[in-house]
Amino acid sequence: MKRPELLCPAGDFEKMRTAIHYGADAVYLGDPRFSLRNKARNFDAEELATAVQYAHERGVKVYVTANIFAHNSDLPAITDHIRILKDIRPDGVIISDPGVFMLFREKASEIDIHVSTQANITNSESARFWEKMGAKRLILSRELSIDEIRKIAETVEIELETFVHGSVCLSYSGKCYLSSFLASRSANAGECTNSCRWKYALVEEKRPGEYLPVFEDDRGAYVMNSKDLCLIEHLPFLSRAGIDSFKIEGRMKGIHYVAGVTRVYREAVDLIGNENLYQSRLPAWQKELSLFGKRGYTTGLLFGYNKDEICNVTGVNYAPESELAGVVLDTKGQFARVLLRIKISVGDSLEYLIPGLVDKVIAVDTLRYEDGIEAVSALAGETVLIKAPEGPSKGDLIRKICKA
Ligand code: SF4
Structure with missing residues (x-):
């Protein structure tokens, strides 16, 4: 069985670097003018070029979102954007608007087009339509059941992508x-x-x-x-149904979310086809994902509509058990040099998020600035050396365990 792609959100360069560090096969990102996530920081033309180069050097694909519903006044800028993307050479563009689709086909036929979930592909004939138009991939509507996905997969030969994790729209x-x-x-x-x-x-x-x-x-x-979507249990099922790419939602979310969710799904995708191991790892994955689903999780409409299953009926928001404390810049002997995101103090429990879900929890016994001066606590924005006997490497995140 072909291993599906793990496609992760990259709202800015740091999030992209984090997604790649924790195992994304591909990332999606966009120019703010043409992307449906224009508050997600995003990338201008120069940053797009740098991002594509960075990802390609690491064997990771980049899909650029251009999924606005364009007005006539947007068209000159879109045409200009197409010219820029021809040079940058991303691995695909994500489009909803048929007019924008046609412009890309005419002016940059070498760029693969993925039809956005915003195009609401909910049946086999729509899928066939976009296949005939020359799309390389369809990002299926979140409103489909597993049987509908299977039927679409039986109808078309092009790639199919579906969301497996993240916020869903009511x-x-x-x-x-x-x-x-x-x-x-x-x-x-x-x-x-x-x-x-x-x-x-x-x-x-x-x-x-x-x-x-x-x-x-x-x-x-x-x-x-609405609860958040989580299909971690069902990846093998979706893969057998014909899905080629598993997409994680969340370009607006922070690097803690990107790291935590990416590394869980990385391990899960790698274990598709090994049912026993998959099942034995499921509790650990669900525990990690529970840190990021404060409204609770749902399987959405995959198995049909169930109001109690889709909505958070209690209105309870689950409190976070940990928060992002910093990013490892590099390691020196027994110490990790860490750029802090929050205040930490001697005595705090920290957890290093190592790709592969084998975390190291340590109690901070010494905190030291780079000039050797010891401190009882250090603040967000400061760089400190923290004792980390084994494990962390450049780019790993560190989180602080919140006391109950
Ligand atoms: S249903 Fe909620 S999440 Fe969806 S577009 Fe409306 S306000 Fe936004």
Whole structure:
């Protein structure tokens, strides 16, 4: 069986480096002007070129998002972008808009096109349509069941990609005006504020400031509080159904998320085909992923619609058990040189996130600045030497275990 690709989010250069460090086969990123995640920092033309070179030197593919729904006024800039991408030579572009698709086919036929999940491919005929148009890959709609995925895979010969982890949209993959309406930030332009997950109450016009609770049933109101997608249990199943690429959502999320989720899915993808080992590792993967799914996890619509399974019915947000403490710049003898993200102190428990999910937990017994001066604690932004007898290497993240 062909091993599926692990495709990870790269909202900026540091996130890309982190995804690659923890085992991504491919990353997706975009120019802010043409990408549906324009608050995710993203890459301008020069940074795109550097990013593609960095990834290719490490054998990692890069797919560039250009999945806006373009207006006529966007077309000159898109044409210019196509010219730039011809030089940069990414491994594919991600497109939703048929007009943008056609422009790429006409002006840069050598660049592979992946049809975005925003194009909502929900049936075999749509899949066949895009295959006929010359798409290299289809990123399937998140609204499909496993049987529908299987049928599409039987119909087309081009590659199929699907999301396996991350936030899901309560609406039809971003086709929603809630965030535009309430926060003047359009989901269709990649600026969603996740307004569907805000806490709502009812206010009567004549009694401002008096909030009346809204109950859907005796568990509260939860219809808009979607859990996050997690298909870690089902990768072998999806692979057998015909999926070629497993995509992780989260270009807006931080490097802790990128590292933690990537290394779990890396190990899982590598164990597809070894059912016993896969099952034995599942609890460890789920434990690690539980750190990043504060709304709880769901399998989405893969096995049909179940309101209680999809929504967080309790409204409980799980507290994080650890937080990103820093990044290892390099190691010197028994010490790791670490750029801190938060304050740490002697006595804190730190965990080194080593690719491969074998973590080392250490209690900080000494903290030392590079000039040798010892400290009781050090602050975010400072570089310190921390004793790390074995294990960490350049690029590893360190996290602090939060006390209960
Ligand atoms: S507000 Fe919620 S439902 Fe609407 S686009 Fe954003 S995540 Fe999706």
